[in-house]
Amino acid sequence: MSAHRQQVRKKRQVLERVVDVVKVIGKRGLSYRHVENEAAYKWDDCTLDHGNFLKLILVIGKYDVSLKEHLDECMKKSKELHASSGTKGRGSLITLLSKTTVNSVIDSIGHLIQETIASDIQKAGMFTVQLDTTQDVTSQDQCAVVLRYVTEAVHERLVAVVKCHAATGEYFVDLLSEVLDRLKLDKAMCIGNSTDGASNMQGQYRGFSALMASQSPTHVHVWCYAHVLNLVLADTTGSVLESGSLFSLLNDVAVFIKDSYQRVILWDNEAQDKSHRRLSPIGETRWGSKHEAVEKVFGHFGKPTNSLFLETVLTLAAIEQQANQKPTIRAKARGFKEGLLKYETVLTAQIFLRVFELTTPLSKYLQTKGMEILSAHRMVIATQDSLKRSLGISQL
16 A cells, blocks of 8 residues: 555656646647657657657656656666567556647646636626637638636636537537537626627628527627728728739838848848848738838838838849849849839828828727727727828718
């Protein structure tokens, strides 16, 4: 009995270290495993990549007596098993360091986090839900379920990421019900939802919001203001030829310089920028990248200091004058340079700098987890008024 208790105590010490390593890797957003070299008989080979989890365990084992004893015992038994049978598997050997153990620890941590969130929501007495879907790297549609509630502060907690098998309003209502049932939360406590403007979410009869409202008459739907603002600005930046030309030009110039190390060297020579700033390509979905791109080249509204406009023009001029460059490359550089020097380009950039100067603070606040809805509404009204005064628009 004494020997058994001693063995249990040692295993618990090992598992405590395993849990701590799993928590550290999870907080840092790193991968746990490598595709191979996880077998215990390979652990003492420092030339192999064992993955983040095993590598951290092996490093800690150098300074931790109980963990080192456990690692030495596992490696010894694994080598004997491998030498006798020639198999790659661990057989009946219990190492507490396999992918099975790591996955069990991760699942347990996830359940504990969900239980804590559910307990806080029960104390709060009500909550709202935010739903949105996106594709992962394997092109599978995933639905993120975020619950928002108030205790001493405003909280937004991700409680589930679920693989989607359909895209109808009824499916998302059932998906939400399953998540809430798993958390043991009453759907009647859900007093509102926030989604994007897709028809399956905002459909008048069969949309997610309409179906939720039919089950709870007091249920309130809010079309995500940050999403609305994103759509408005995305349309605005491409609504006329001049604005479309501006952002297309900025993106093309950034990609043109970035695509060649020789052009990057020219940029460094012309820029002489201590912070080594680079031009920013424009993302397809984030309108904030348009603000970043135009601000880097033209600076702030009415304040071109600290901009990269001069450096950009000088770099393009240097590329144009290089005789060893292909004529097509030199022609592109000349076209980009002339485009940037146009009065139309500079004027359009200044207009959008003023717009972004007013809308970016609002956009950032609308995406904060502690956002207060009345403050957000006041900021929306104030931004509208500022845009009217600044741009001389009578109706907005």
